[in-house]
Amino acid sequence: MSDETTPQIRVIRPEDVTWSEAARNPDETDPPGGEFTAAGSPDGKFNVGYWKRDVQRRPFTRPYHEVALILEGEVEIELDDGTVVHAGPGDILDTPKGSSGFWRSLKPVRKLWAIYED
DSSP: OOOTTSOOOOOOOGGGOOOEEOOOOTTOOSOOOEEEEEEEOTTSSEEEEEEEESOOEEEEEOSSEEEEEEEEEEEEEEETTSOEEEEOTTOEEEEOTTOEEEEEEEEEEEEEEEEEOO
């Protein structure tokens, strides 16, 4: 994570990534995935990192703003109004705070995410 008192440019290489178990809802039955927080703001409101999951099917409501670049895999998101959106490699997924729906990974997913909590 970044340290405000000693600003420094860093390069995080794939071999530097240490995955931890990704957070799951208590009622989820799909296997856990992994996540890695690469950097964050000193106040903790902004963070960026990686996320990966082989399978995930669950309802969600975003308590924060998230922008994610899908690096691998494919997802299908059914919004509360019935609209279905798909995102795959190279797509940017903008998920505003308060949005909700049903997330379904169609193929194992790896994404780069940036989250802002106001």
